[in-house]
Amino acid sequence: MSRSVWQRLPLGLVLLGCLGFWACGESRLPFVGTYKTAEPIANKGHIELVLKDNGEADWNWVDENRSVKLKWRVQDGRVWLYFKEGVILIGTPTNGSKILALNISGEWHEGCPVEKCIYFTRVK
Amino acid sequence: MASAEKTPDSSPAEHGGTPAPLSPITLTISEIGVQKTFAKGTIIVRQGDLPDNFxxxxxxRVKxxxxxxEGIRTDLTELGAGAYFGELAIVTGQPRTASVEAAEDTVLTEISRxxxxxxxxxxxxxxxxIIxxxxxxxxxxxxxxxxxxVHQVRIREVSWFDFVLIGGLSIIFALIFNFYNDNQIPLIQGWGRAETVKEIALQEALAKYKAGELIVIDARKDSFFQQKHIKGAENFQVVFFDLMAxxxxxxxxxxxxxxxxxxxxxxGTLSRRFDLDLAHALKDLxxxxxxxxxxxxxxxEKAFPVEEKPPKPPMPMHFGIAGLLEWIPVAIFVLILIPPVRRSPYLAIFCRLLLGVIFIQFALSKIMRPAxxxxxxxxxxxxxxxxxxxxxxxLPWAELVAGLFLILGIRTRTAAIFIGGMNVIFIVGLVNAILHQYPINCGCVxxxxxxxxxxxxxKNTGMLLMAVQIYFYDRLFVLDRGGFIWRERKI
Incomplete structure (x- = not known):
């Protein structure tokens, strides 16, 4: 029996669709908002982190008038921030996601290592 | 009594005759033999048995x-009322070369040798x-x-076109996707950048360092810095520079x-001049x-006084079902050592599906964020x-295309070569990283x-063996060249 490869195309598309669905992340909505560091960082003022619902984020050094664009998503209840250089910052929400403990080591940790942790408080 | 009928498939086996009507014989046949009834599904004649009856x-009806x-069943033909079987084994005296099973409740005349x-x-x-x-x-x-x-040769053919097909599709998809991807990266990092950073000879730098005339800044990631760095050096991870300037x-x-x-x-490393990147960034400041x-x-590393720490053990991380899936190749690794299993085309299909899913999963974890x-x-x-x-x-697109080809049965041998080649590269990379004790993330899935x-x-060795098994023994459910023919079990 001869079959055209086109007859298998739907199977391929369904397969890709399923895998694409599988690859999708969790809802970002619970974490959308503006966060600000609890303390000034390195005598240079506060950092403001704005998590938008479209998956984009702004990292602002408020006093320095310096802003960097990031992407973000949620995985396993934690906030993953992606920087264009390929590095990932993972934030662990606590206190009902009012506090975000951001690991700035660039390495994987179950929580946020104290010496490499910046705490953000949700302000909006 | 025994009238004959024509069947569409003339079987190569000696079991299953469909003679033309032979009225003079029927009388004779009806006079000899024993009538027997077989329930549906009963094996009447078993392949390999010595022949006793016709x-x-x-x-x-019988099948x-x-x-x-390897245990692959090939249905040769079906015979109905009036047909006969078992005559060839009787004539040659050789063991039965096929089995016969009652397709429904069947009445036969059994005739002894x-x-x-x-x-x-x-x-x-x-x-x-009969002749x-x-x-x-x-x-x-x-x-x-x-x-x-001809069919088997076509299935087993591996041509340059197949490599160009998989490689070409991967490159084309990768370039197009990167062009439209929000997270796109330049094709070559630092390409076309004018080098305005001064270089200093090692001995001169060492002399200035000892004299306390320069500040040493390490641009690598924290884990590498912690493992080994020049005494007194600052660590400005260049990958964080914009965030932490x-x-x-x-x-x-x-x-x-x-x-x-x-x-x-x-x-600096072979793969990226972090030092140059940071130098440019600091100049901009x-x-x-x-x-x-x-x-x-x-x-x-050898000239300057350094501070070293033993590498930290990696943190455990759980990957759920996706991670468990990756462990199956280790089981296959053991399974493939058993010769009869090793040659099974059904194992090849299982390997194709498993490798396909694993490599698609690999690909999806990387495609969206190439940086x-x-x-x-x-x-x-x-x-x-x-x-x-x-x-x-x-690479992620090559993983995706090769994985899909394996699952869909398109150019499976070439796809297996691609995947096996990738496994070899992964194994070399992993062994190199382990021997050098690089504090890195696998980046596998x-x-x-x-x-x-x-x-x-x-795990990668297990996957490599699976690819080799597919290369040698995959022959079921594949599309060959010559019009994309679906390979069926029935021939």
Whole structure:
């Protein structure tokens, strides 16, 4: 029996669709908002982190008038921030996601290592 | 009594005759033999048994089939009332070469060898009919053998076109996707950048360092810095520079650095000149007197006094079902050591599905954010700088295309070669990283936290063996060239 490869195309598309669905992340909505560091960082003022619902984020050094664009998503209840250089910052929400403990080591940790942790408080 | 009927498929087996109507014989056949009834599903004649009887179907239907040594059943034909089978084994005295199973409740006349011999002696027309039938089978078998041989050769062909197809599709998809991807990366990192950073000879840098005339800044990631760095060096991870520039500035201010202060930036690797990247970034901030080492950018490790720490054990991370899936190749690794199992085409199908799913999963974890994977590639320190981004862009698409080809049965041998080749590269990279004790993330399926260890090497070896098994033994459910023919079990 001869079959055209086109007859298998739907199977391929369904397969890709399923895998694409599988690859999708969790809802970002619970974490959308503006966060600000609890303390000034390195005598240079506060950092403001704005998590938008479209998956984009702004990292602002408020006093320095310096802003960097990031992407973000949620995985396993934690906030993953992606920087264009390929590095990932993972934030662990606590206190009902009012506090975000951001690991700035660039390495994987179950929580946020104290010496490499910046705490953000949700302000909006 | 036993009238004959024509069947569309002339079988190559000796079981299953469909003679033309032979009225003179029917009377004779009806006078001899024993009538027997077989329930549906009963095996009447078993392949390999010594022949004792010849059968004429009086009522019902039977299926004639062969079993290969690997256990693959090939249905040869179906016979109905009036047909006969078992005559060839009786004539040749050889063991049965096919089995016969009752397709429904069937009534047969069973004729013993002695009765059959007597029947032939007394009925020359029947003898001629059987000779004619055997000749037709022989000719038909030759034709099928030729067709099957051509088919098998086509399945097993591996051509350059296949490699170009998989490689070309991967490159085209990668470039197009990167063009439209929000997270796109340049094809070559730092391409076309004017090099304005000063270089300093190792001995001169060492003399200035000992004299306390320069600040040493390490541009590598924290884990590498923690493992080994020049005494007194600052760690400004260049990958964080834009995010943390004010903090880095503060630390320079703490060291009372001015725009004229000499700074030695270290951290170059084969795969990325972190030192150059950071030097450019600091120059943009106004620090003019930044320098990198001339020549061997890793020479500081032996020339400068360093602080070292043993590498930290990697943090465990759980990957759920996706992670468990990756462990199956280790089981297959053991399974493939058993010769009869090793040759099974059904194992090849299982390997195809499993490898396909694993590699698609690999691909999906990297495709969307190539920069993350590019940084992983850099950490392995085996790829030249110009190839890092190209590799990070194209490899996931090659994994996806090859994985899909394996699952869909398209060019499976070539896809297996691609996947096996990727496994070899992964194994070399992992072993190199383990031997050098690089504190890195595997970058295999997750974006972070995957340890590099010997288990990963074993998993990849298992996957490599699966690819080899597919290459040698895959022959079911594949599309061959020559019109995309669906390979069926029934021939």
């Amino acid at each position: 059968y004429v179907i009086r009522q019902g 004639v089939f062969r079993l290969s040594p 002695e009765e059959f011999d007597k029947l032939l002696d007394d009925n020359p027309p029947l003898a001629r009919q 004619k039938q055997l000749t037709e089978w022989l000719v038909g078998a030759d034709k099928r053998l030729e067709k099957e041989t 004010p903090m880095f500035q503060f630390r320079l201010e703490q060291r009372q650095a001015t725009p004229e202060t000499p700074m030695l930036i270290v951290g 106004g620090y003019e007197n930044v320098m990198v080492l001339a020549g061997d950018y890793t020479a500081w 993350v994977f590019a940084l992983n590639v850099v950490e392995y320190q085996m790829m030249p700088a110009w190839g890092v981004n190209l590799w990070a862009l194209i 997750g974006e972070v936290g995957e340890p590099v260890n010997w288990w990963k090497v074993l």
